[in-house]
Amino acid sequence: MTGRLPHTLRSDARDNRELILDAARAVFAAEGLNAPMREVARRAGVGPATLYRHFPTKEALAAEAFREQMGACLTIAEEGLADPDPWRGFRLVIERICELHAHDRGFTTAFMTAFPNAMDFAAVREETLRTIAELARRAKDAGALRPDFVLDDLILLIMANCGIQAASPAARVAASRRFAALAIQALQASPRHAPLPPAARLAPVPPHTTVRPTRHHPGTLAGKTS
Incomplete structure (x- = not known):
């Protein structure tokens, strides 16, 4: 015994x-x-x-x-970079990262936080951002991504995507897909206005709700694709 x-x-x-x-x-x-x-x-x-x-x-x-989700983000970025068409790869990254974050608000906050004491998490996050920055550079060189895009624009997209209020988790994901399509058109150097995914039923923000901004480490993102 x-x-x-x-x-x-x-x-x-x-x-x-x-x-x-x-x-x-x-x-x-x-x-x-x-x-x-x-x-x-x-x-x-x-x-x-x-x-x-x-x-x-x-x-x-x-x-x-959120270690698994962080690894999924890196995989998405690497698959986008591996695409021989950098604009197609960039679109894939925007679509899939928005959907991944739409499933889990907690992961969005974790991703946006530097977590300096969680070295493995922070290292994978930085590698993900570096990979997306390289993909963005290639898409710019191909004339597909607008030349004034910077990596902080991706952070803005993630923050906005996190703010989606929907009637159900499925509706939130559907709204995220539509939002990603709108964002992609805005980021394209010569927008073609492709049809958007179907609109989702959204939930109104309750009155007196305070939206708290999410902090990320200053200086870790800006200028990496300029």
């Missing part, structure tokens, strides 16, 4: 960790990163002490919870 006890404790710890991460993804997706840690613990069915033993800070929890 005593020989199996350490293994049992390790197994329980792994189970708790996965419960916490699943709960964090659900809570952050619904409420964003402003959701309290105690709500994550409640959703996971663990005590606050257990939560903080695994993840001492909300930054550490969010970085681990």
Whole structure:
């Protein structure tokens, strides 16, 4: 019995960790990163002490919870860069990144935050932005992307996409697709005004709602594609 006890404790710890991460993804997706840690613990069915033993800070929890989505962002950027047609690749990146962020408001906030202490997360984020910057440069050289585009314009798109209020998650994704199409037309050097995706049913913003701006590290984005 005593020989199996350490293994049992390790197994329980792994189970708790996965419960916490699943709960964090659900809570952050619904409420964003402003959701309290105690709500994550409640959703996971663990005590606050257990939560903080695994993840001492909300930054550490969010970085681990959204590691998969951050990797997906990098994959999208790399697939766009690999396309022999840089404008087609750029459109793919805008469309898929907007849709990815539309699924999860918490991930948008995590992406926009530098997380300087979460080195792996920050490194993948910076690699994603560098890859998109290179793709944008190629699309400009091909005469397809407007020459005054800078990487901060992508950040503006992500922030605006995050602000979509819709009647359901499916409607939010549909609205995001339409928004991405509008953005792509605005960014094209010679817009052709292709047909937009169908409009989605949007939810009105409740009265007295305060929209808080999302911060990102100053100086990490500006001028990378100029």
